[in-house]
Amino acid sequence: MRVTFTVNGRPQEADDVWEGESLLYVLRERLGLPGSKNACEQGECGSCTVRLDGVPVCACLVAAGQAEGREVGTVEGLADHAARRAGGTSADRARQWRPDPADTVELAPVQRAFIDAGAVQCGFCTPGLLVAADELLEHNPDPSDADIREALSGNLCRCTGYEKILDAVRLAAARAAEGD
Amino acid sequence: MDFLRPADWEEALAAKAEHPSAVPIAGGTDVMVEINFDHRRPEHLLDLSRIGELHEWDADGPDVRLGAAVPYARIIDHLHTELPGLALAAHTVGSPQIRNRGSVGGNLGAASPAGDSHPALLAAGAEVEAQSVRGTRLIPVEEFYTGVKRNALAPDELIRAVHIRKATGPQQFSKVGTRNAMVIAVCAFGIALHPESRTVRTGIGSAAPTPVRAGVAEEFLAAALAEAGCWDSGAPVPPSVAREFAELASGACNPIDDVRGSAAYRRRAVAVMARRTLGWVWEEYRGTQGRGTLCA
Numbered sequence: 001m002r003v004t005f006t007v008n009g010r011p012q013e014a015d016d017v018w019e020g021e022s023l024l025y026v027l028r029e030r031l032g033l034p035g036s037k038n039a040c041e042q043g044e045c046g047s048c049t050v051r052l053d054g055v056p057v058c059a060c061l062v063a064a065g066q067a068e069g070r071e072v073g074t075v076e077g078l079a080d081h082a083a084r085r086a087g088g089t090s091a092d093r094a095r096q097w098r099p100d101p102a103d104t105v106e107l108a109p110v111q112r113a114f115i116d117a118g119a120v121q122c123g124f125c126t127p128g129l130l131v132a133a134d135e136l137l138e139h140n141p142d143p144s145d146a147d148i149r150e151a152l153s154g155n156l157c158r159c160t161g162y163e164k165i166l167d168a169v170r171l172a173a174a175r176a177a178e179g180d
Numbered sequence: 181m182d183f184l185r186p187a188d189w190e191e192a193l194a195a196k197a198e199h200p201s202a203v204p205i206a207g208g209t210d211v212m213v214e215i216n217f218d219h220r221r222p223e224h225l226l227d228l229s230r231i232g233e234l235h236e237w238d239a240d241g242p243d244v245r246l247g248a249a250v251p252y253a254r255i256i257d258h259l260h261t262e263l264p265g266l267a268l269a270a271h272t273v274g275s276p277q278i279r280n281r282g283s284v285g286g287n288l289g290a291a292s293p294a295g296d297s298h299p300a301l302l303a304a305g306a307e308v309e310a311q312s313v314r315g316t317r318l319i320p321v322e323e324f325y326t327g328v329k330r331n332a333l334a335p336d337e338l339i340r341a342v343h344i345r346k347a348t349g350p351q352q353f354s355k356v357g358t359r360n361a362m363v364i365a366v367c368a369f370g371i372a373l374h375p376e377s378r379t380v381r382t383g384i385g386s387a388a389p390t391p392v393r394a395g396v397a398e399e400f401l402a403a404a405l406a407e408a409g410c411w412d413s414g415a416p417v418p419p420s421v422a423r424e425f426a427e428l429a430s431g432a433c434n435p436i437d438d439v440r441g442s443a444a445y446r447r448r449a450v451a452v453m454a455r456r457t458l459g460w461v462w463e464e465y466r467g468t469q470g471r472g473t474l475c476a
């Protein structure tokens with residue numbers, strides 16, 4: 001079947017989708033968006049977390065056909081999403097875009113914070129955590145530690161021991177507060 | 181495989197009548213796991229996610245009519261006053277991502293003895309609204325669970341909604357597991373006080389082939405509280421009564437040994453949860469009564 005939906009603000013169309021296929025598979029294997037990771041395919045690890053009409057979900061548990069006509073946000077669109085939220089338009093950003101040999105690609109504040117806090121080791125869990133953490137901060141700019149733990153309780157990390165991840169979310173929140 | 185995408189409820193019922201073996205998919209948090217792991221290859225998937233009324237609820241009147249596909253997250257945010265027991269249970273389901281998709285209709289459809297909605301529904305009092313092109317019936321939730329992962333739906337029926345009594349007294353839910361998130365219950369216990377009828381209702385999860393009420397324990401407790409005048413006085417539940425209630429609740433279990441826990445552990449844990457949750461709801465009830473004197 002064909003599935004038509006929006007990914008990171010862009011209309012997308014996937015053909016020959018098997019009816020039992022997950023949204024995760026469509027993103028990774030058919031649309032060339034491998035940012036969302038596939039680890040467990042059973043909702044346990046959160047590494048496939050994306051936003052479906054704004055709501056964080058496990059892409060591995062959404063049937064591709066259920067995404068028809070909906071808006072999906074993945075880690076690939078996080079920087080744009082954050083910029084739009086902060087007031088810039090993506091058209092402006094697109095015009096300003098230059099190839100970046102120095103590898104200083106613009107990142108969402110939460111991505112910057114993960115790097116600065118040392119919250120990324122192997123990086124496999126990172127995309128899911130970023131999407132979940134960004135959504136938390138969108139709704140709750142000054143989260144308590146309990147709020148952070150709760151919001152990230154569906155994301156497993158096998159490397160960091162979580163402390164640096166918590167630090168990263170606190171750092172992103174603190175920087176946003178300073179910027180206000 | 182066919183992906184059926186009914187635009188409204190009538191179309192969904194017609195599709196289910198035409199393809200009785202079609203597997204409904206709401207939040208997909210049970211169905212997609214089975215498909216991803218090749219445990220299930222239905223000929224038809226029947227997508228319910230586009231049907232607006234399944235995602236709505238109506239809280240006018242003595243019941244909440246909860247649309248089958250309302251995700252747990254919305255129950256927690258919007259219905260914790262009317263349905264405190266269910267909201268507490270919902271909060272223990274999976275993770276935020278799972279609670280954003282998973283629904284009570286899906287929990288009933290799966291009918292796992294470990295489903296967390298069930299103890300709360302049993303304790304509050306609820307009926308499942310099952311519909312087909314043939315008509316509508318209201319199935320008392322006690323009669324809905326017919327065996328391990330089996331329910332009372334006919335092949336052409338779908339769950340439209342669940343009618344749940346609004347709380348008129350304190351409710352609690354307790355669940356045993358290895359951590360606070362992402363845990364299938366080793367066992368679970370729900371309790372609801374119904375002060376207007378001076379009754380107590382319970383629900384036990386994951387300690388019998390189906391979710392069950394602890395009927396004997398409920399009757400014992402109602403009689404003991406009435407005899408001691410506790411509903412009027414707001415006095416504490418006598419410890420001997422709480423102990424007996426806990427033992428009787430444990431006696432309602434018919435658990436198995438499995439990877440999550442032994443039968444003996446489950447019996448013991450249900451007794452502990454019964455005693456504790458009774459303490460919590462009764463404390464709350466006394467708070468609303470103004471602390472009374474000792475039981476007569």
Ligand SMILES: Cc1cc2nc3c(=O)[nH]c(=O)nc-3n(C[C@H](O)[C@H](O)[C@H](O)COP(=O)(O)OP(=O)(O)OC[C@H]3O[C@@H](n4cnc5c(N)ncnc54)[C@H](O)[C@@H]3O)c2cc1C
Nearest residue numbers: 043206207208209210211273274283286287289295296339
């Ligand atoms: C990581 C993870 C953690 C989980 N943790 C918990 C937990 O802590 N507690 C718990 O109770 N469950 C848990 N679950 C299981 C699952 O999330 C719940 O059972 C949830 O309530 C299912 O709802 P759903 O809408 O996603 O159902 P779906 O997967 O869409 O459907 C489940 C079943 O119900 C049927 N169905 C759905 N809607 C209807 C309808 N309207 N009429 C008739 N049949 C219908 C489907 O055909 C299927 O058989 C977990 C699942 C995952 C993946």
Ligand code: FES
Nearest residue numbers: 041043046048060
């Ligand atoms: S791959 Fe989806 S939750 Fe693990």
Ligand code: FES
Nearest residue numbers: 122125157158159
């Ligand atoms: S950094 Fe390796 S899994 Fe989290």
